[in-house]
Amino acid sequence: MNKPVWLKDYVMPTTKEEVPFGASNEAGFLVFKNAGFRSMKPSINTDVCIKCMMCWVYCPEGCIDKTGETLKIDYDYCKGCGICAKECPKQCISMVKEDEA
């Protein structure tokens, strides 16, 4: 999937030279998990899912991975907005509380 990569072993700048020049630096990565503030998370019932891709189209963050056999959600990036659950024509996506499995 083509999306920003979370560099888990990123170290914040420790010297003058490491501070990004003009507050600009190489694109395409994140320095921390961009989903920590989520309170509800989507869960796809893959038995009912018909792979219509409406959730993939509507997701504002591009969190749904359609490259595999079933659709997968990237929970490191999903913000829990619930648009996918609202748009699914089969209503097979349910929003569950964050700490539930």
Place this chain on the structure above:
Amino acid sequence: MGKRAFLSANEAAAYGVKLAKPDVVSAYPITHKPLWWKRLRISWQKAKQIMNI
């Protein structure tokens, strides 16, 4: 050396810009008053049409 000309500092600076060869010049010149009046006249005419007067 060079060419001598009788210029205002505005024009001299403009020559400096030409010689420096920028790729893009962005500018907001002030709105010329006759143009401002013309636009006002056009909008008033349109308003009269709409109001049928």
Place this chain on the structure above:
Amino acid sequence: MVEKVADFLAEGEADYEYMMVESEHSAMAAALGVSMMGARAFTATSSQGLMYMAEMLNYTSGGRHPVVMVNANRALAIPWNIYGDHSDAMAMRDCGWIMLFAESGQEALDMVIQAYKIAEDKDVMLPVMVNVDGFTLTHTYDVVDIPEQELVDAYLPSFDTANKMCLEHPKTLCHSVGPDYYTEAKIAQQEAFEVAKAKIVACDEEFEAMFGRGYGGLIEEYCCDDAEYALVAMGGTVGTVRDVVDELRAAGEKVGLIKIRGFRPFPEEYFQSVKSKFKAMGVIDRSLCFGVGGTVFGEVKSALYGSEMGLKGFVLGLGGRDISVDMIKEMFAELKECPAGEYSDQPIFVGRRW
């Protein structure tokens, strides 16, 4: 002056892209966008326009994009005034731009060329504001030598930077940052200003070697070697003070002129080096820092910390009021009366009606 720049394009003498935008804020935003793509940008403005683009000035300097802008120094409203003084540039002195002041049309032309060389230097990478006195310089005529394009091309290399957006090396430009790293970014900008002090002088010396005209970098002294009283001036006023110094010198008085050409970065080292040289020093200000006094006076006074000279801050020429030869003679006369160690805590308005 952008009209003349447009004329060159219309007549086929130049081939830049000309973007006419809806406001000065957009003009600076457009110039910034151009610079972010690694291309060379230019814009020009004056007083209220400079105020309108104030937020974008900080964007450009913080993002370290080398835009060059000519600012025709014009008084700020209210009262609405179309004549020249320095209040617009002074209002923006903290925005992180290098600020240079031109004494004449010739210097303005040369300064624009030098500005690109200073700005685009890899150790500087700061935008440059070329200040030209509104009306007294921008709208009066003088003989100017226009250099050859080939010579300018030899002096000024093309713009090349890594701080830009490109598809081969994608970048995120102009992040937001929290309290944890903002200070360090600002320290980096401050250090670039210290580097710029030497670069401004070096670029000027190189210009002098190639074109035969030099301006002294940050500071120019005129008849200061044995002077007892000196006036500090900036912009077009310098030319008038030069004439007065010549006249007074011919009459046997030991007077001198200090021209500040580079206002940001401020040439503090120079003022520290002359803090015991004169009997008294006066500063001509064409702007007023309300509640404090003359703007340049405040900076000169702080740069002269530890000095025991007499210091006087004169404010004149506001809103385009003429700075006459008599006023300058009056200022030199006042300096002669100034005892050592005294400084004016209130601005002295020269040429006031009442």
